Amino acid sequence: MEGRATSWISRARSAGRWTLDALLPPRCLACGLVVDDPGTLCASCWDKAGFIAPPHCRRCGLPFDLADAAAGLECASCVADRPAFDRARAAMRYGDGARALVLRFKHADATHAAPGVARWMARAGAELLADCDLIAPVPLHRWRLLWRRYNQSALLALELGRIAGRPVVADLLLRRRATPSQGRLDRARRRANVASAFAVRPRHLPGLKDRRVLLVDDVMTTGATVDECARTLKRAGAASVDVLTLARVAREL
Ligand SMILES: [Zn+2]
Ligand SMILES: [Zn+2]
Secondary structure (H helix, E strand, O other): OOOHHHHHHHHHHHHHHHHHHOOOOOOOOOOOOOOOOOOOOOHHHHOOOOEEEOOOOOOOOOOOOOHOOOOOOOOHHHHHHOOOOOOOEEEEEHHHHHHHHHHHHOOHHHHHHHHHHHHHHHHOOHHHHOOOOOOEEEEHHHHHHHHHOOOHHHHHHHHHHHHHHOOOOOOOOEEOOOOOOOOOOOOOHHHHHOOOOEOOHHHHHHHHHOOOOEEEEEEOOOOOOHHHHHHHHHHHOOOEEEEEEEEEEEOOO
């Protein structure tokens, strides 16, 4: 299961960690301020982070206002149009705090920040991690992968696999084409935009049958990407597909 990408990422990660740990004081994962412990946020970023706590939609994880609070509820959007994934959870709302963290994670400190970020995700997705047979990242298209040098979702998947003791299949899915940004499209167009954008890598097909998959990504914005990944995995025989992200927009998908 350990593909070339995986070993390359772990090498890059240990090299990065060694250098940073040896030479630099620990810094806030979002703003870079010097802090006491590695893998944490400073007090001000902690306040802005917007960690998600129950109650939330039991399917997509949308945080509910306390007024709506009732166990086992689904949001209107999940009732109207059930997503292909079974459950989605996120550690934070995608607001100013999470945006700073995600940007930094994407473009600078990814290897250094991954363990801290993954711990918050593991807390938010404890049930999902306990239930899954394998963990896989949402793939980047190749040109994006080269540009960013590594897939941050794969880094998070590897950390989560280590925390939960589950196998990580870093190249389970492949992206057949780049998908244009879909923030401004309506739901039907977003779905069309990502239709058939993903495929299961043929050599992983036999190992996928009847398995419970946990998909990992950094941010869930419209939900269309993870929804299409889940549809692809289920068509290929996965028993269930859950989704765990660092952050999600706090409105209906
Ligand atoms: Zn900070
Ligand atoms: Zn929902």
